[in-house]
Amino acid sequence: MFWYSECPELQRTDLVCYKNCRLLRNGKLLNDDLWIQNGLVVDPQKHFYNDKTEAKYVFDCENLILAPGFIDIQINGGYGINLSGNCEDMALQLNRLAKALLANGVTAFCPTLVSCAPSFYQKVIEAYRMNVFEINDAAAILGLHLEGPFINKEKRGAHLSEYLMDGFPEGIKSFENVFGTDLRNVRIVTIAPELPNSMEVIKWLTNLGIKVSLGHSEASLACSLEAIRAGATGITHLFNAMKAVTDPGLLGVLASNEKNRVFYGFIADGVHSDPVALRIAHQVHPTGLMLITDAVSAMGLPDGEHQLGDSKLTVNGHRAVITGTQTLAGSVISLDSCVRRMKQFTCCEAHTALNCATLHPSQFLGISDQMGSLVYNSIADFILLDDDLKIKATYIKGKKVWQSV
Numbered sequence: 206m207f208w209y210s211e212c213p214e215l216q217r218t219d220l221v222c223y224k225n226c227r228l229l230r231n232g233k234l235l236n237d238d239l240w241i242q243n244g245l246v247v248d249p250q251k252h253f254y255n256d257k258t259e260a261k262y263v264f265d266c267e268n269l270i271l272a273p274g275f276i277d278i279q280i281n282g283g284y285g286i287n288l289s290g291n292c293e294d295m296a297l298q299l300n301r302l303a304k305a306l307l308a309n310g311v312t313a314f315c316p317t318l319v320s321c322a323p324s325f326y327q328k329v330i331e332a333y334r335m336n337v338f339e340i341n342d343a344a345a346i347l348g349l350h351l352e353g354p355f356i357n358k359e360k361r362g363a364h365l366s367e368y369l370m371d372g373f374p375e376g377i378k379s380f381e382n383v384f385g386t387d388l389r390n391v392r393i394v395t396i397a398p399e400l401p402n403s404m405e406v407i408k409w410l411t412n413l414g415i416k417v418s419l420g421h422s423e424a425s426l427a428c429s430l431e432a433i434r435a436g437a438t439g440i441t442h443l444f445n446a447m448k449a450v451t452d453p454g455l456l457g458v459l460a461s462n463e464k465n466r467v468f469y470g471f472i473a474d475g476v477h478s479d480p481v482a483l484r485i486a487h488q489v490h491p492t493g494l495m496l497i498t499d500a501v502s503a504m505g506l507p508d509g510e511h512q513l514g515d516s517k518l519t520v521n522g523h524r525a526v527i528t529g530t531q532t533l534a535g536s537v538i539s540l541d542s543c544v545r546r547m548k549q550f551t552c553c554e555a556h557t558a559l560n561c562a563t564l565h566p567s568q569f570l571g572i573s574d575q576m577g578s579l580v581y582n583s584i585a586d587f588i589l590l591d592d593d594l595k596i597k598a599t600y601i602k603g604k605k606v607w608q609s610v
Contacts, residue, residue: 226266244602274312320353348392356421372401398432411436
């Protein structure tokens with residue numbers, strides 16, 4: 206396999222072909238080539254038959270899997286970075302995390318903020334807005350995921366109860382009182398739909414183009430379905446922080462007539478949910494499954510005690526808990542590990558596991574024509590993997606930005 210480091214004269218405008226790969230395109234694994242020019246996936250037929258041109262450079266992928274880069278729609282931090290921490294160095298933190306995630310095959314992500322004080326939220330959102338820029342040779346930042354504070358206190362998990370809101374007594378204004386009125390850089394909001402006046406807010410957010418995900422909730426199935434009809438299209442970390450199965454609640458959505466309108470996040474670390482739960486969810490609604498990390502700042506750090514905002518957490522293997530308790534505090538698993546565990550736990554094919562970290566999240570966000578699919582004219586963010594689904598290299602807009610040793 207030739208790498209860009211061996212071809213320094215390669216230019217962005219050059220027509221490049223990656224051959225001899227197993228290409229995951231639009232959800233299907235094909236024996237095909239990937240053609241790139243100007244950072245985009247291109248149709249080779251146009252160049253062969255219309256322009257009569259050939260690739261300037263051809264790279265042999267040696268039968269590796271070539272898949273779209275992974276998309277993590279729920280990540281709180283990692284590698285010592287806490288995205289709900291000090292907003293003064295937001296640009297530095299985002300830069301560091303966006304580059305560190307390349308080793309995990311992640312080429313796009315939604316920085317996720319847990320429940321905080323309204324004043325902090327507004328500072329962070331403003332700092333994020335001021336620092337939205339394209340970080341060269343790094344994972345793309347797709348917009349914020351606001352996980353809380355409009356969640357059920359009984360299902361708060363590691364969220365601090367003093368920051369949680371009981372509902373929307375003033376409707377939309379209650380939401381704006383917490384987050385402000387400039388929501389241009391907000392991509393996803395997690396809400397417990399049983400909170401008063403939630404349906405009004407869900408409809409409003411949906412009309413703004415913001416994805417609403419249901420989570421940290423004790424909602425009944427009837428309430429969950431009402432929220433979906435109001436515009437919600439996601440479920441946050443299925444099986445975690447939700448109603449017991451005596452009433453199916455959010456879980457029941459997967460077996461309802463509305464299931465094809467819904468995607469759901471799943472932390473496949475074997476800690477947040479038993480592997481059997483993943484198999485059940487996948488069998489019931491396979492095309493809606495999105496692998497997420499819900500990773501906290503301790504991801505990528507050694508076992509032991511670490512600081513997470515105002516709390517301390519203890520990490521032991523793949524388990525991270527609030528110190529002195531058994532309360533899970535997010536995960537410390539990487540997204541590529543989730544993909545491998547998905548394949549292991551469900552005995553599914555490689556392309557099925559890969560789709561859950563590529564195509565499905567891009568469909569949920571409404572951007573599958575741009576990323577997560579490698580269709581023609583989409584952004585050429587992709588990864589090379591071996592048969593064990595270990596990342597060998599990561600590419601951003603056709604340029605290799607990370608390579609395994």
